[in-house]
Amino acid sequence: MDAKVTPGRTAGLYAGAAVLRLAIFTLLPALPDLLTGRVEISTPVTSFKRLQEGLFLYNHNVSPYDGGVYHQAPLLLPLFSLLPSFTSLPIFTYLLYIAVDLLSAGALWRIADSGEAGSSALFTSPRREKRWSGFVVAAAFLLNPFTVATCIGRSTSVFTTCAILHAIAKAVSGAPFGAMVALSFASYLSMYPLLLLPPLVLLAYDRQRPERATKSALQFAAVSASTVAGVVGVLFQMSYLLTGSWEFLPSTYGVQLTLSDLTPNVGLWWYFFIEMFDSFRSFFLAVFWLHLSSYVGGLTVRIRRQPLVVLTLLLGIFAIFKPYPSISDMALFLALVPLHRHVFPLMRYTFVSAAVIMYATCLGPAFYHLWIYAGSGNANFFYAVTLVWNLGLSLLVCDLMFAVLRDEWEVERPEMAGKEIRQI
Amino acid sequence: MPRLLASALQLRRDPRILKLPPYVSLLCILVGVAWLFLLPLDQYSRRTYISENALLPGQVHTYFGGSDQNVFRAYKHEVNELAGKSNTDVNDKLEPIVKGLGLKTARQNFTYHAAGHTYSGENLYAILQAPRGDATEAIVLVAAWENVKHEINRNGIPLALTLLRYFKRWSLWSKDIILLITPDSIAGPQAWVDAYHDAHDPSRVSSLPLKSGLLQGAIAIDYTQETRFESVHIVYDGVNGQLPNLDLINSIVNIAGGQMGIGVALQEMWHHDNGYPDRLRTMLRGMLKQGLGLASGAHSSFIPYHVDAVTLRPFGDGWQDEMAMGRVVEGSFRSLNNLLEHLHQSFFFYLLMQRERFVSIGTYLPSAMLVAANFTIMAIALWVKTGQPAEGAAPKTKTETNTTTTTTTTTAERDLFLPLGVVALIQSLSIIPLYLFNHAPESTLTTLFIAFTALNTLLPQVLSHLLTTLPTTPTTPHQFNLIKSFSLLLLGMFLSTLATLNFSLALITGLLASPLSFLQPCQTRAGKVAATALLNAVSPTAVLLAGAAYWGTDVTSVLKEAAVAWQVCGTYSPVVVWCVWWPAWVAGGVVVLGGRPGTPRGVGNKEKMG
């Protein structure tokens, strides 16, 4: 780790990651479509096949939002119609996805090198000197099988991932405006990143350059919020001009809010709302969304001194409680966890949660096969695995949270380092 | 939840706990096996029952017989003339007969290459359209020209033709009836059912020109016996150990036994006194077949496509004639015809131990899970033993030295990296034997096997030698422990997943691999030798040899069988052997030969040093 990160190694890592993906794309031509079909990878709001359908309709002057298939952001359509058609020249699409992954890795690298995780403006961890270099963090992201699978499955969530990581990177490097723009792109693509606004504002506020720093936090927050609102508004306007109507709003964000498409995924929502009684459906929808957004305030206040931690934890929580989660959200969370290398010694259940997640990863496809293809199992099999998966994930999030808090605590009581403690 | 785990963690600190795991996992295995032997008892097995009420087995009168016998004789003459003719000649002769019944006929060619051989042929099939139906559902009647033992189906094919002629007269069919005549019992049905669901490779298997609706069930007739028979043998094992819905078997048992007074046998238990030994034998035979995952008849290929199917084979010396057999099939078809929904009610995971007794998954799964669990337990124990980095606290609280966490964790980092690399390497190596044994031609299989066995015995030695004499960092004991821990974790994970897909295969593999969790790193030369001997005794290759010797065949034919099954039916047992069991075995070997005994105290010393 301590070895000097030469440009050569950087290039080597990026080249290696790109070659790995290209090799999979070209050597196993059947695999991309197989992964695209997996419910764990592509959800109704990120599926590449649905994107293709939407593109087809868009190119043939049928409104893609006047139907139940395409639920993704309008601006993806011109982006992909600029590319050569996927059926004839798929290589360009592959290159695009690979490029997006590399961009995200670059952002991650910058975040890691900034050292924000170890020592933020208001807090400096006693363990901060023990951290992984940007190289390791980026490598951990690029070679993570979840990331690779998402890229091969060509799920459009990689764009959201990229935007979020860039938002954080910008904020860390003291460019609030850029951060807000990136965040609004993320929110435009898939709505939920809007919940990241408060911690991101704090992060940007803490890290803003001294020369042109806004003193009052309120003013800063107001400016940032209005920036986001403005950019999102512009994006909506563009989409409106593009599709010629506002019907993309219900079809894109309405679906996430009302969960009208119940296709299975790794989350907790789908089976719950399949089995929900009609009269209570809307009530529980409200409750679930409320629950999801309730974490933002609590964490932001409690861990005010380390906004980056808040962002990490929130992304982990979203990966559990989103309406349409997929392993790509998991990948995003796992990408940010190595930033907090210094608290790893304080984590207690890494092995347990890792084992649980691995078990779920193995059992999920098996049970899905039993339910859908072999017909010998029923929906409860897959549902049970999603429960296990989410419990494992939540265990990981809790553990990280605990480690971080204990790290903060040991600043007040340094003599307690390495001692047994408990919470009352 | 975290608080519970926290208090569990407290316990983990106790050194006495660290002694337990080997015994616990041993206990798991013993209980698992004992559990298996309890199953045949009345307290644990249950009586079968029909849970899909629409089936109404044996509730209808069957009228097949009378002058149909004359027709049967005529068809039998026709078939006997065809004995020994080529596949196409047979079809050329049979097709006009089937057309004459007023059925739509079509043919399909297929060619498979496996183990250097070519399996090709032509399927003939005909569709009897439901008189007032709309091609939405269908039932299949399979009559292979040859059964798995390559005996000509002398009575089966004429019987099928006569039955179709008889069925044509009824107007009550709600589903189409498809007659499928295949040249053999494995490749032909596989090709047909693949093409029917468009899961075929067009270069080897041609698509079907004629189709009907969803297949709701299939019954294969394997009737080679010339004399009158006594009872019917129901063959129900599908590819990869998948089973048909228990209701299908129950209703046939019900029709044959209850209505016709024909006995029913399972798993080649020609005589079954319903006592404990016979039940156990039936169950074990069933588990063995399931574990091998080979196709056991013309019906096997249907089951992976969620089409419940069985093969009926008359046997024994009795007074039942072909018409009785025909009435059994008629009754079964009338039951399937009653179905409103696709069979989904009853059990798909079961072990039959007598025609009217079974155990369901809830009862038998624990035994396999316990065996899989023992690996996981050992894995966790070893992990704890090596003192995981996040648990820098663990040893420190015991020994009140406040070693800076940096040192412990830096050593821990080196700990994690190498073992993961080794395990990954071994796992990736496992592709090689899989590919070799599934693609090599039969002629080379023997030499290949010998060569592989030789290499296989050497491989652990070489690897462990490399690891111990690694130039940069000689491998530490608890790196070896970590290797073992990771490989056992993977093994446990794969096996528990497999247990849900193919219970028997998981159990067998688990039992065969169970020694791996107890092999300790040994220092003394004698110990190493003994360990090596034991290791090689339980190696996949050795087990393969032993198995072949036990069933009186040679390894080559076993390997060829496996390769054919892999190429034609997609049996995944080879994957389990080479990619799950073998890597775990190699890792175990590496640990045994390379590792010095890593005790908790060893861990402590390690940290002092660091």
Next chain:
Amino acid sequence: MRQFLSLLWLSLFSFSIFASAADYHEQLNLRPLPLSSLLASFNFRSNTTLDDFDKGNFRFFPRSLAQILQHAGTRELHLRFSLGRWDAETWGARPWDGAREGGTGVELWAWLEADTDEEADHKWLTLTNALSGLFCASLNFIDGTRTTRPVMSFQPEGDHSTVTNMHLLYGVLPHEVVCTENLTPFLKLLPCKGKAGIATLLDGHKLFDASWQSMAIDIRPICPPGGECVLQIEQTIDMVLDIDRSKRPRDNPIPRPPPGDQLPCDTSKPYNSHDTCFPADHTNQEWTLSQIFGKTVKGTCPLADSTIPPVCIQVPDSRSVFVSKDVHEKKNPDGLSRCFDIAPSTELEMMLPRLDEGASTTTDIVTPETPLLYAERSFTGHGQERGGVQTILRNPSPDTAVEFIYMESLPWFMRIYLHTMEARVAGHSHANKSLIQQVYYRPALDRARATQLEVRMRVPPASTVFLTYDFEKSILRYTEYPPDANRGFDVAAAVITILDPQPETIGSHGGGAAKSARRFAAYTLRTTSLLCSLPTPDFSMPYNVIIFTSTAIALTFGGMFNILVRRFVAADEGPEAGLAVVLGRLKGRLRGMLKR
């Protein structure tokens, strides 16, 4: 003078053909088909002048139906009840060129007079509900998710030069099982109510034992040149009877094996003997009306136009047909069919004798003409996650290409991917773009609207074309499944409308149909319907699922909440908690016991 009379006679005759005056006539057409089956097509046609209709005085036109039409502002109506499938391979071209049949189940399409789409939908709702009451069919289930508005496939048959604001709506119920309760109201619409005339042959047992049957009602306004406009109602029943099956006596319907000596055997086989018999089935057919229909024709309907012969049969003139006395046989000039005139009060019994062995079998029936196109549709793939639809279209003619419109209306839970649709000629591996000429596609909306797909394509002569596309099966809310969820969902038949080679010159109404589609339908056929099995949840689990999911969420939330709000203290500070407490208690217990 005689010439004049004959002229008058002729004009009268033609008049009745053009059906301008208020009149009624009926005809039964029997056509023997290969493999011992018989096609019987009944046709009843009556009409009333439009102003009579508006005034509400009806003579032959059924009042019940007329009032529904007036109430729902329906200009033209087509209703179909069908069962079974037409075996084109054996039976050849369909009766009426397929214009009088529907897909399995119930099919309804109508042109409604309305200013807006909403008004049209509203009228459509009233129409379907009223008709479901009238015909005892669950037509009221044709809601928004089952209704489509075809653009190219259907053209109005009637003359609508006066009205401009017409809306075509089309609905289909593939799962509806047609049975006797639909036949009775159907017969009630006839002037003679099935008491006299050929309608006396119509009997539920025979009709619904047929291998294929289709009941049709067509109502259209007709304006003959120079005559006044009339509203015509045409009721048609076509059925294909399996002769062996319907000759079986009513009291003993079970097909027991016949005694060995009555079994028709192929005596040419060497092994033929008293106990070995190679069956010789399906020789040329012999039957009588009373055998097949269980009764004879009771005279004619007195209201019917007597110039139209009530019964016709299509057999070669070489074959003799015996009929009961004072029935007059008229052979048609083509030499392939003959008709019979019956006196109003006589019973008609007809007998088709078996052809003696000498005659060659080609002459025993009229060989059916080959249809313009064979179509077969089936699902591809397996599993309950996704699949594909494959339609095999075969053009038998050696020289002329066939151009047609392929229409599907699919339920919303089949999410089709249009970008995967492709047509390829058999033998070629890659798709052929030129086959598909025009596509009209309206995607489905979840729980609101069905998919509507219309494809205009052409099949080159003597070639087979595969039309394929993929779809995804969506999983529904557990309340949206029918009681037999694991049976699957029926998918309506695809409608294939073969276009007349030369475009129509007159007529320019019927909504915004593409110019190219403004042609007569030369021939119509429908594929079989399909059964699509969706993934099903466990219906017994709502409470368990709610409880489990909530528990998982509570665990996560509780864990995080704990960590967030609780204070850290060293293990030895603060009050005892957790396992230690339990252990301490146990120790105390033990001590107490030991002391005692």
